[in-house]
Amino acid sequence: MFYLRPGQINEEPQTVSGDAPATDWPARYQQLAQSAQAAVLRHFYAQGLPPADTPIAEVPLVAIDFETTGLDPEQGDIVSIGVVPMQLQRIYNRDSRHWIVRPRSRLGEESVVIHGITHSDIEESPDLARYLQPLLEQLAGRVVVAHYRFMERNFLNQALLRRLGEGIQFPVIDTMELEAAANRLTLWQRLCGRRRVSLRLADCRRRYHLPFYHPHHAHTDALACAELLQAQVAAHYSPQTPVGRLWC
Amino acid sequence: MQAEQIEILEFLRQHQPFSLLPDDVLQQVAQSVDVAYYKAGSQILELGAEINDWFILRSGAVEVYRRNGELYNRLTAGGFFGEFGLLRNRRVRFPVTALEDSLTYLVPAELFAQLFEEYEDFADQVEVEDRTRLRQAVARREDANELMTARIETLVSRDPVLLPYTASARMAAQCMTEENVSALLVVDETRAAEDALVGIVTDRDITDRLVAAGLPFETPVTEVMSSQLTWVAHNQLVFEAMLRMLRDNVHHLPVLRKGIPLGVITLPDIVQYESQNSLFVVRSIFSAQTVEELTALVPHVRSSFRRMIAEDANSRMIGSSMAVIGRSFKQRLLELAEEKLGPPPVPYCFLALGSMAREEQLIVTDQDNAIILDNRFNAEQHDDYFLQLATFVADGLAACGYQYCNGGIMATNKTWRQPLKVWEQYFTDWIEKPTPEFLLNSSIFFDLEGVWGETRWADMLNKLIRSKAQHNSRFLACMARCALQRTPPLGFFKSFVMEVNGNHTQSINMKRRGTAPLADLIRVHALSVGSSSRNSFERLQDIIDAKILSPGSGPDLRDALELIAMVRIRHQALDLDAGIEPDNNIEPENLSDFERKNLRDAFLIVANAQKYLKYRYQPGRTV
Known part of the structure; x- marks a missing residue:
């Protein structure tokens, strides 16, 4: 997870390019399975998705996090990927994956300081193209869970555009969005000068008494995000909540 | 690529028993855990449900219950649960509920079984039969004892x-x-x-x-x-x-x-x-010419106490050394009193009661004492002398660090300064017409030793007690009921002492909640088997020999007594080292993980022994 500075986080994230409005995702996957050019993508979409009215407890999920060379998906690229398969009841951490890849854009000093992945680390690493197949296999048939969906969605989309000539679309359960919704202030509270709560991953976790994990490691952040979703659903929703209410 | 589990590995490295595993094994464990979050109040393990993981509590707090719904334990970060079920038939034996929002790490059953098989230290700590752990803890220290004697x-x-x-x-x-x-x-x-x-x-x-x-x-x-x-x-x-x-x-x-x-x-x-050991202190006590000189020996008593602990003496050695010292103070004070007041008008016997008589004295202790007077004693003529004598001794003892008895069980109290025939009547009444109100505060009279003068009178009283008490079921039932007044806590939780009803207190009085309930219950059994011993360990041996306990529970009690006593002793020594006045209170945050775990086991043994006591000495039941 590449942390935004507080000013860059809006309480209600606005729509960014590539962030499709909530829709009938299973239908769109069916359609994309026909229209996608790359075989790996056709296969990905063909795994389908559970219908929007499926209780969240029955939906296969996967938490993901990327470390990147910068904040702008057009300019930057992915440096490392953490993938943690899960369900509402249990995080299959023993099946989680962590890959370091060589980005196609320059690794800025500023980002090295944040995620600690250095130039020599990426020198020895392959291009993302090498892990595309195992990555998409991990995501196929599962609903992605991420903290601040624009990062994961746009960076993966751009990464694929560069490498396959076509992008990727997928629904995301955004734990930052869920947290914003759970803490949305009423007009009255805003008039009273109540401050908005911090939506940073570590701050969100603290509200559910989850332990502190050191940030900026793709796998740890993905795991942290997976735990956060379990806590949020336990606190604000129910195992019966339809997945369609949570994804976007 | 498998993810390196930095956070999980770090956590495991910092907590026993996981930290006892070799690092490469620990990495394997970290790679193998799954994770689950439970909101406060939710059920984690349900009685009888299938269980396929060993649970490690990463954060939060959980409550473990017995089958009958009684609270068994409360755990916090670093705690673990599920091993009972895993090692039996993979069915949950102790249901678990989240007390706070809790994050758990789940170790696969097969890996847990493998760790349990291969790593003895680890298995000892996770041992499902709690008692084994306590036995090993005590045994390990006894081994160290021989090696550690001064070189x-x-x-x-x-x-x-x-x-x-x-x-x-x-x-x-x-x-x-x-x-x-x-x-x-x-x-x-x-x-x-x-x-x-x-x-x-x-x-x-x-x-x-x-x-x-x-x-x-x-x-x-x-x-x-x-x-x-x-x-x-x-x-x-x-x-x-x-x-x-x-x-x-x-x-x-x-x-x-x-x-x-x-x-x-x-x-x-x-x-x-040598001069720091108790023999030197005893010699110095007898050569002291004034109360002030006796008072000046208090630091030597304390350093002798600390030295015995440093040399890993066991609680019996320490308890009897401190009792010898305490007795010597009394004897020397009585000599000094007689020098000052002149020879006694009639013979008398000065008694030690309670921990000194049981040879279980520590440095923080009350002066429980009494006087038996000759039957020719005439209050008008003689009592003034004995009151002065008793006052001199009590004040002297107080100056030497032995607190006045709160309950007034001192020879300065006229009730406890009586001729032999009165004492014989006292004991006859207490045993034949027992009242809980009296016995509750007076059980120490049944630990009695003559330290000065006509000590054979003390022996006569002890004989009287033995002959009258052994077959008097009403008296034993009454003593048993009193022995159940003070109960051990359930264990520790964070910085609190956890009580059986789930309440919390800030600190635990290791005497009132630990050694005293044990000494009380051992005394009742000892009276019922006609034991002539006074020391709790010796009494326990008599009880074991009399075969009134179930096999194994005697040694368990001995281990529990030794462990609780040593924790109490060590914490008094720590207080001395830190330059603060030692007491019997221990704050849970000052206990090591090791002490917490073992104390919990020991408390459980005491609680079970109390249940047995209640059952065995029901009123009307012939024993």
Whole structure:
């Protein structure tokens, strides 16, 4: 997870390019399975998705996090990927994956300081193209869970555009969005000068008494995000909540 | 690529019993855990449900229950649960509920079984039969005991002063003066180090063999030194060095490590070392001429107490040494009192009650005492003397650190300053017409010892108690009921003491909640089997011999008593080290993980023993 500075986080994230409005995702996957050019993508979409009215407890999920060379998906690229398969009841951490890849854009000093992945680390690493197949296999048939969906969605989309000539679309359960919704202030509270709560991953976790994990490691952040979703659903929703209410 | 589980690995490294595993195994464990979050109030494990993971609590708190719904334990970060079910039939035996929002790490059953099989330390800590863990904890310390008794090298305070064998006697004398030592080791530097020592020369040798013999100062040192060397190895025991000095009549002993001189110890070194032990304190008590001189010995008592702990003495050694010291204070104070007040008008016996009589005294203790007077005692004529005597002793004891008894069980109280016939009537009434109200605060009368004067009267009372109490089920039931008034806590939770009803308290009084309930329940059993012992360990042996306990529970009680007593003792010593007045209260945050776990086991044994006591001495049940 590449942390935004507080000013860059809006309480209600606005729509960014590539962030499709909530829709009938299973239908769109069916359609994309026909229209996608790359075989790996056709296969990905063909795994389908559970219908929007499926209780969240029955939906296969996967938490993901990327470390990147910068904040702008057009300019930057992915440096490392953490993938943690899960369900509402249990995080299959023993099946989680962590890959370091060589980005196609320059690794800025500023980002090295944040995620600690250095130039020599990426020198020895392959291009993302090498892990595309195992990555998409991990995501196929599962609903992605991420903290601040624009990062994961746009960076993966751009990464694929560069490498396959076509992008990727997928629904995301955004734990930052869920947290914003759970803490949305009423007009009255805003008039009273109540401050908005911090939506940073570590701050969100603290509200559910989850332990502190050191940030900026793709796998740890993905795991942290997976735990956060379990806590949020336990606190604000129910195992019966339809997945369609949570994804976007 | 498998993800490296940084956070999980770090957590496991920091907590026992996981930290007992080799690091590569720990990495494997970290790679294998799954994760699950439970909101406060939700059920984690349901009784009888299938279980396939061992649960490690990463954060939050959970409650573990017994089958009957009774709270069994409360765990916090670093705790673990599920092992009972995993090691049996993979069904949950102890249901678990999240008390706070909790994050758990789940270790696969197969991996847990493998760790449990292969790593003994780890298995000991996770042991499903709690008692085994306690037994091992006590046993391990007893092993250490023999190894830890003081070694000679602890007395060596400086390197030896060496002198070449070619030197003259004058040079030897000059060297002793310069170095301020009374002995030099004479060495032949041309030889190998482990073979270089050729003799020892002391200041006595210079006086006796040189000056008194009229030899010139330039005589070679080899002619006045002792070359028949008496020496000790660095790892021999201090008392062996003392024996060697006495047997060979020498005052200096070279200490060698593999033939190489490490230092020289002298008789004063040993005497000084000895001087801190209890025998020295006892000797000093009897040579004290005033109460002030006695009071001045209090620091010595305390350092003797600390030293015994440092040498890993067990609770029995410490308890009886402190009792000997306490008894000596009483005896010397009585001597001083009689010097001041004149000889007693009628014979009397001064009694010690409670922990001193049981030889389980520590440094924080009440002075529980009483006086038996001769039957010819006439209150009008004699009582003034005995009140003064009792007051002198009580004040003296208070000055020496033995607090006045809150319950007024002191010879200054007229009720406890009575002729023998009255005492006999007291005990007859207490045993034949027992009232819980009285017995509740008076059980210490049944631990009774004569320390001064006509001590045979104390023996007579003890005999009376034995003959009357053993078959009196009503009395035993009454004593048992009183023994159940003080209960152990369930264990510890964060910085609190956890009570059986789930309540929390800030600290635990290890006497009131630990050693006292044990001494109480052991006393009831001891009375019922007619034991003539007073020490709880000895009583317990009599009880075991009488076969009234289920097999194994006697040794369990002994281990529990030893452990609780040692925790209490060690914490008093820590207080002394920290320069604060020691007491019986322990704050849970000052307990090590090891102590917490073992204390919990010990409390459980006490609680079970109390249940048995209640059952065995039901009123009307013939025992």
